Amino acid sequence: MMRTTEAIYKYLRPDKKFPHVWCPGCGIGIVMGALVRAIENTELTKDEIVLVSGIGCSGRISTYLDFNTLHTTHGRALTFATGIKLANPELTVITVMGDGDATAIGGNHLIHACRRNIDINSIIINNNIYGMTGGQYSPTTPMERKASTAKYGSIEKPFDICKLVESCGATFVARGTSFHAKMLDAIMLRALNHKGFSVVEAMSQCPVQYGRRNKLGTPMDMMQWFKDNSVSSPVFDKIPPDEVDEQFPVGVLVNKEDREYIDRYRDIVKKAGGEVH
Amino acid sequence: MNKRNEVLLQGNEACAMGALAAGMRFFAGYPITPSTEIAEFLAAELPKLNGTFIQMEDEISSMGAIIGASLAGTKSMTATSGPGFSLMQENIGFASMAEVPCVVVNVMRGGPSTGMPTRPSQGDVMQSRWGTHGDHPAIVLCPKSVLECYTLTVRAFNLAEKYRTPVIVLMDGIVGHMWENIEIPHTHEVIDRAKPTVPPEWYHPYEKLPAGNITPLAPFGQGYRYHVTGMVHDRSGFPTLDHGEVELCLKSITNKIKNNLHDIINIEEYLLKDADICVVAYGSVARSARSAVNIARKEGIKAGMLRPITLWPFPRFHLEGIANRVKTFVVPEMNLGQVYGEVLKSGPKKAVRVTRIDGELITPDQIVSKIQEVSS
Ligand SMILES: Cc1ncc(C[n+]2csc(CCOP(=O)(O)OP(=O)(O)O)c2C)c(N)n1
Ligand code: SF4
Ligand SMILES: [Mg+2]
Numbered sequence: 001m002m003r004t005t006e007a008i009y010k011y012l013r014p015d016k017k018f019p020h021v022w023c024p025g026c027g028i029g030i031v032m033g034a035l036v037r038a039i040e041n042t043e044l045t046k047d048e049i050v051l052v053s054g055i056g057c058s059g060r061i062s063t064y065l066d067f068n069t070l071h072t073t074h075g076r077a078l079t080f081a082t083g084i085k086l087a088n089p090e091l092t093v094i095t096v097m098g099d100g101d102a103t104a105i106g107g108n109h110l111i112h113a114c115r116r117n118i119d120i121n122s123i124i125i126n127n128n129i130y131g132m133t134g135g136q137y138s139p140t141t142p143m144e145r146k147a148s149t150a151k152y153g154s155i156e157k158p159f160d161i162c163k164l165v166e167s168c169g170a171t172f173v174a175r176g177t178s179f180h181a182k183m184l185d186a187i188m189l190r191a192l193n194h195k196g197f198s199v200v201e202a203m204s205q206c207p208v209q210y211g212r213r214n215k216l217g218t219p220m221d222m223m224q225w226f227k228d229n230s231v232s233s234p235v236f237d238k239i240p241p242d243e244v245d246e247q248f249p250v251g252v253l254v255n256k257e258d259r260e261y262i263d264r265y266r267d268i269v270k271k272a273g274g275e276v277h
Numbered sequence: 278m279n280k281r282n283e284v285l286l287q288g289n290e291a292c293a294m295g296a297l298a299a300g301m302r303f304f305a306g307y308p309i310t311p312s313t314e315i316a317e318f319l320a321a322e323l324p325k326l327n328g329t330f331i332q333m334e335d336e337i338s339s340m341g342a343i344i345g346a347s348l349a350g351t352k353s354m355t356a357t358s359g360p361g362f363s364l365m366q367e368n369i370g371f372a373s374m375a376e377v378p379c380v381v382v383n384v385m386r387g388g389p390s391t392g393m394p395t396r397p398s399q400g401d402v403m404q405s406r407w408g409t410h411g412d413h414p415a416i417v418l419c420p421k422s423v424l425e426c427y428t429l430t431v432r433a434f435n436l437a438e439k440y441r442t443p444v445i446v447l448m449d450g451i452v453g454h455m456w457e458n459i460e461i462p463h464t465h466e467v468i469d470r471a472k473p474t475v476p477p478e479w480y481h482p483y484e485k486l487p488a489g490n491i492t493p494l495a496p497f498g499q500g501y502r503y504h505v506t507g508m509v510h511d512r513s514g515f516p517t518l519d520h521g522e523v524e525l526c527l528k529s530i531t532n533k534i535k536n537n538l539h540d541i542i543n544i545e546e547y548l549l550k551d552a553d554i555c556v557v558a559y560g561s562v563a564r565s566a567r568s569a570v571n572i573a574r575k576e577g578i579k580a581g582m583l584r585p586i587t588l589w590p591f592p593r594f595h596l597e598g599i600a601n602r603v604k605t606f607v608v609p610e611m612n613l614g615q616v617y618g619e620v621l622k623s624g625p626k627k628a629v630r631v632t633r634i635d636g637e638l639i640t641p642d643q644i645v646s647k648i649q650e651v652s653s
Contacts, residue, residue: 017515050497052345063504063515068497070348071506072341073371079338083345083353084497086329087303091349091498109341112334265329272324 011036011046013066021060025219027178027204031125032061034181034202035094038188049092052081054106056098056132057206058125075106078113081120089262092121092192099126100138103159107139114168117196118261123188124161124199127206135209146213165199166254172198173254177226178205180250187252196260203248283458288426288448289314289356291459292382293322295430296354299467301380302328303353305342307335307361310394311450312384315356336361340368343379347372348505350470350496352434356382358450359392362401362408369443370409371507373530376483376494378437378470380430382446384453387636396636397450399560402615405445406589412527414534416541417445417589421563423457428465429586435468436541440533441491447588449611451561451638470494477501481512485529489536534590543586544595548574552581554648555603557596557620559585562609562639569644578652580607585616596623605651607631609639627651 012018022028039049046067053062055074062069068091072080077095085093102110102124113120129147130136137147137154140161144153166173172194176184184202191198205211205222216222229246231239236249266276286294293315296304304323306316316332323330329346333339336357343353357365362383372379387393388400401408405417416436418429426448433444471493473480482503484492495501504514509526511517517526534541545563548570549555558566563584573580583599585592600606600623608617609631617630631647633639 046502047498047500050349063506066502068502069504070345070497071504071508073367073507076337076341076368079333079341079368080345080348082331082333082338083303083305083342083347084349085345086331086342087346087349087351087353088496088498108334109338112338265324269324269327272321274325274327276327 007036007040011039011066012064017064020064022057023208025205025207026057027127027206027219027223028058028061028125030178030181031123031184031202031204032064034176034184034188035123036065037185038192041189042192044092048090049094050084051094051096052077052084053096054098054101056101056130058096058098059101061096075101075104076109077101078106078109078120078122082113082118085118085120086262086265089119094121094123096123096125098131099124099128099140099161100130103139103161103164110165111168114165114170114197114199116261117169117171117258119195120197121191122197122199124201125204126161126201127204127210129206129210131206131209135213148213161201162199162253169197170199170254171196171256171258172252174199174252175201175203175248175250177203177230177250179223179226180230183250190252190255194255196258281460283460285456285458286423287314288420288423288453288455289384290318291423291426292356292430292446292448292453293318294461295427296380296434297322297326298427298465299352299431299434300469301352301354301434302326303343303346303351304329304355305331305333305339305346305353306355306357307333307339309358309361311386311453312356312358312382315382336364337368340365340381344368344372344375344377347377347379348497352378352438354380354382356384358384358386359388359401360390362404366408370411370413372443373409373413374507375505376441376530377443377505378441378494379443380433380437380446381443382430382448384448384450386450387634393636397561397611397638398634398636399449399562399611399615400634401447402588402612405447412531414442414531415445415589416440416442416534416587417447419447419559419586419588420452421560421584422452423455424459426452427459428462431465431467435466438468438470439491440537441494442530442534447560449560455561473501482514483510483512483526485512485525489533491533538590538594541587542590542592542595544592545584545586547582547584549581549583549599552579552602553604554578554580554607554652555599555605556580556582556607556609556644556648557585557616558582558609559588559616562611565639565641566609566644568641569648572641572645573648576649578648580648591619593619593623596620600625605629607644607647607651609644609647611639
């Protein structure tokens with residue numbers, strides 16, 4: 001593995017972009033580190049990578065990394081990414097979104113990107129809250145948890161992001177956490193190498209807007225919770241459903257082959273009599 | 278086809294053909310009357326040119342996709358009508374702020390809300406100028422004929438590339454659905470995206486150049502790695518709250534348009550030299566207005582017409598010049614007076630409006646009666 005300092009110099013934008021906006025103890029930086037390490041293990045050059053992000057604490061990742069970067073509007077990262085990928089399929093397109101970004105305001109785009117199976121790598125940083133706007137409940141906030149707009153506890157059933165995207169047709173789906181940094185590196189590398197729409201749900205602690213309000217302790221306590229409740233997916237599948245309490249599966253959950261969208265679009269070009277490049 | 282190489286085309290089709298002639302190779306859209314024919318035509322034609330057609334899940338995503346495609350270096354467009362145009366507004370603002378060229382066609386229909394899908398209207402004049410939040414530039418072109426659907430769409434792409442900004446082609450349902458024989462222009466200027474001349478280390482995508490020159494936008498993936506955001510940014514594209522940089526960013530996106538009005542604004546003047554009455558009309562209504570002027574002239578009334586072809590920026594200076602000469606402005610439009618309000622700003626001695634919002638066109642007779650009324 002490459003030395004950390006080297007990676008920092010190679011991939012981070014040193015001048016003017018730091019200090020970053022994230023709070024002490026936030027998990028987003030760990031996810032960003034995993035993404036950088038995964039990229040370093042591919043053959044990709046920085047010029048070939050387009051990093052598209054939405055709006056939120058998670059969306060700020062695009063500011064700090066030295067790729068072609070695009071910080072879009074809230075929820076719309078995948079729409080911009082779709083245009084980029086279709087216009088230049090040679091580019092590797094990665095989107096980074098928050099849980100609210102991807103599954104609330106951007107939920108429609110997420111399900112359709114899955115359905116198309118377009119070759120975009122999505123990372124959804126799930127901190128179970130709207131971090132940037134001050135801790136309002138999101139579609140992944142667990143029932144009864146408190147948020148600045150759920151003063152008496154949330155009454156909405158949360159999404160299971162991985163199940164959602166699997167059912168919509170994503171061909172690579174994986175979940176990792178900020179505790180399992182090395183697993184996250186490995187998952188992201190596999191996602192990058194996958195042809196088709198991939199989703200990596202990276203569970204990440206937001207101690208400031210979520211943890212504190214729900215008395216979840218220090219950032220370390222929140223990461224410990226990830227450790228204690230995560231179960232590798234084959235093992236998880238063997239637990240009888242009525243015995244599942246707060247546990248959740250981690251690792252690669254879906255990995256299948258299906259024709260990718262741009263591949264299929266080439267058929268249209270052929271049928272129309274165009275020249276496929 | 279006859280000898281003069283004329284073809285019978287619908288306005289929407291001519292618009293789509295103009296886009297292809299301008300080099301557009303990426304279209305994303307969502308079906309909506311009365312603009313759908315544009316998407317249908319391009320769904321057939323773009324693949325033949327190895328271009329991309331995609332029907333997105335809504336108009337928000339369509340707008341996002343065309344901005345993405347443009348950043349990847351491809352001329353891109355979407356087309357919609359009222360409700361879809363409303364959904365696009367946030368991302369139109371993004372394109373203005375991030376200075377990404379693209380073209381948005383809005384074939385206006387009766388509004389507000391679902392309104393009258395199959396009836397024409399000019400109700401989106403103000404939305405095309407101020408639909409997205411914040412102070413931002415707008416270039417809006419307004420065709421009156423099938424030929425202009427073609428030529429103005431070409432021009433929209435040229436202006437978008439030249440000024441690195443979204444350009445709106447504002448058609449009304451009549452123009453979009455009208456069929457006319459047109460001779461497709463064989464030669465027209467096509468402005469392609471300028472390439473950066475500096476090496477990547479020196480490149481700042483939002484550098485403010487002297488003499489109103491605009492920094493070329495490097496396509497993603499060609500060695501110029503930079504940041505694009507809808508946040509107020511410095512010359513290298515990164516968010517800033519430095520007062521000076523904020524002001525420079527926000528003023529420059531507006532000033533690049535304001536400082537080039539002579540290039541951007543296009544008008545048609547008809548019999549205005551000796552006119553006492555000036556009809557100000559645009560889009561399909563300008564056709565009725567022209568007939569009305571002819572009828573009035575036959576009756577000995579000195580009427581003329583000014584037609585803003587560029588609707589925004591509004592040809593204020595032209596109007597101010599005319600306001601000194603004519604006694605009265607007559608402003609017919611298929612809304613309750615959106616351009617009329619702009620005419621009032623030019624300081625006219627007198628201005629009256631002819632409005633219609635019942636989904637029918639404004640007839641020459643209607644305009645003639647108003648001309649007679651004000652001239653008596
Ligand atoms: C159209 C729109 N609506 C609302 C907002 C305000 N907003 C900014 S970030 C955000 C939520 C962020 O939550 P999430 O996507 O989970 O990202 P996080 O900050 O938690 O990483 C909201 C509601 C916005 N920027 N744009
Ligand atoms: S608010 Fe939460 S998610 Fe946002 S930076 Fe702070 S800790 Fe991280
Ligand atoms: Mg969140």
